[in-house]
Amino acid sequence: MENDSPSAVNLVDLDFMDARARLLDVASFLDRVERAGQMDDYRVDALLKAIPLLQNAGPDRAAEILLSLSDPSDEPIPEAHTKGAAGAFSGNS
Amino acid sequence: MKYIEPHAHMVSRTTADYEAMALAGCQVISEPAFWAGYDRSSEQGFHDYFSLLTGFEPQRAAKFGIKHFTWMCINPKESEDVGLANAVIDLIPEFLKCDNVLGIGEIGLNKNSRNELGVLERHIAVADEHDQLILVHTPHLEDKLKGTKLIIDALKNFPNIKPERVIIDHVEEHTVAPVKDAGFWAGMTLYPESKLTSRRAIDILEKFGTDKIWMNCACDWGVSEPLATPKAARMMAQRGHSEKMIEKVFFDNPRDFMAQSPKFEI
Numbered sequence: 001m002e003n004d005s006p007s008a009v010n011l012v013d014l015d016f017m018d019a020r021a022r023l024l025d026v027a028s029f030l031d032r033v034e035r036a037g038q039m040d041d042y043r044v045d046a047l048l049k050a051i052p053l054l055q056n057a058g059p060d061r062a063a064e065i066l067l068s069l070s071d072p073s074d075e076p077i078p079e080a081h082t083k084g085a086a087g088a089f090s091g092n093s
Numbered sequence: 094m095k096y097i098e099p100h101a102h103m104v105s106r107t108t109a110d111y112e113a114m115a116l117a118g119c120q121v122i123s124e125p126a127f128w129a130g131y132d133r134s135s136e137q138g139f140h141d142y143f144s145l146l147t148g149f150e151p152q153r154a155a156k157f158g159i160k161h162f163t164w165m166c167i168n169p170k171e172s173e174d175v176g177l178a179n180a181v182i183d184l185i186p187e188f189l190k191c192d193n194v195l196g197i198g199e200i201g202l203n204k205n206s207r208n209e210l211g212v213l214e215r216h217i218a219v220a221d222e223h224d225q226l227i228l229v230h231t232p233h234l235e236d237k238l239k240g241t242k243l244i245i246d247a248l249k250n251f252p253n254i255k256p257e258r259v260i261i262d263h264v265e266e267h268t269v270a271p272v273k274d275a276g277f278w279a280g281m282t283l284y285p286e287s288k289l290t291s292r293r294a295i296d297i298l299e300k301f302g303t304d305k306i307w308m309n310c311a312c313d314w315g316v317s318e319p320l321a322t323p324k325a326a327r328m329m330a331q332r333g334h335s336e337k338m339i340e341k342v343f344f345d346n347p348r349d350f351m352a353q354s355p356k357f358e359i
């Protein structure tokens with residue numbers, strides 16, 4: 001830390017229950033989508049590919065997951081046909 | 094706690110929001126021009142919007158003891174109609190003379206299209222010509238990484254634009270490093286759903302330090318939280334950060350960036 005260090009706080013006490021709840025939400029989302037037969041959606045595929053990154057060593061898991069969900073191309077697209085973003089890269093930029 | 098809200102779209106909010114922000118300690122709001130949720134049909138619509146941002150909105154804020162500053166632009170979401178975008182950009186210099194206008198913003202990219210990039214470059218040229226601060230919007234979700242890189246390259250093509258006079262907003266874990274490494278300020282926008290949360294924003298501060306960075310709520314007409322900024326300050330305290338560091342992030346930093354405009358005063 002370049003500025004100052006926070007005083008010691010038990011971060012597991014602070015946020016474990018929230019992280020647990022979010023993990024269960026991911027699991028039940030996948031269960032729900034599978035029951036509905038919608039697992040072949042590219043966004044679900046992107047999520048499944050991102051999940052193993054949770055097991056990576058080093059404190060960069062959030063950045064690695066964001067990179068895995070990003071459009072990797074460099075060139076501007078010819079024209080915008082929509083204003084929204086989907087949260088995962090469809091393969092067409 | 095006194096704080097500055099450096100990015101909020103108050104034209105979409107009620108007086109109850111102003112009151113809540115004032116009670117939470119808000120001293121200053123900066124309001125970039127943005128997309129209204131629908132495409133405006135003519136430059137006259139923008140003229141009226143800019144008049145609202147420079148006339149009525151500061152009066153509304155003043156009733157709650159809050160100073161209101163603003164930024165001028167056409168949002169990247171309205172850049173595919175290049176004729177309209179150019180007509181709107183031509184309106185901007187007149188509004189740059191207004192007392193509460195700090196610069197050009199929030200310009201940037203949305204879907205990373207060629208027309209968006211062209212309109213972004215025209216805005217940067219106006220900022221360059223009129224020596225204005227710049228506030229940049231980066232695209233969301235899967236488009237953010239690519240858009241952030243394109244924006245940094247576009248800004249670097251203007252040798253007179255000093256990076257310390259530009260804030261690149263909506264950074265996340267994968268884009269904060271390129272922004273800070275290039276010498277720009279970084280903004281972190283706190284969203285109640287879907288994007289960066291307070292927890293993650295504080296993680297970014299802990300990893301990348303508290304220099305040249307701010308947090309904002311970017312509240313608008315969508316589901317958003319006008320008190321996200323002071324709530325994040327409270328969470329920083331829970332995480333053991335000192336009052337001095339909290340004041341730096343939520344007051345000193347936005348003041349120092351915006352005070353580069355001679356119009357900014359508290």
Ligand SMILES: [Zn+2]
Binds near residue numbers: 100102125199311
């Ligand atoms: Zn905004």
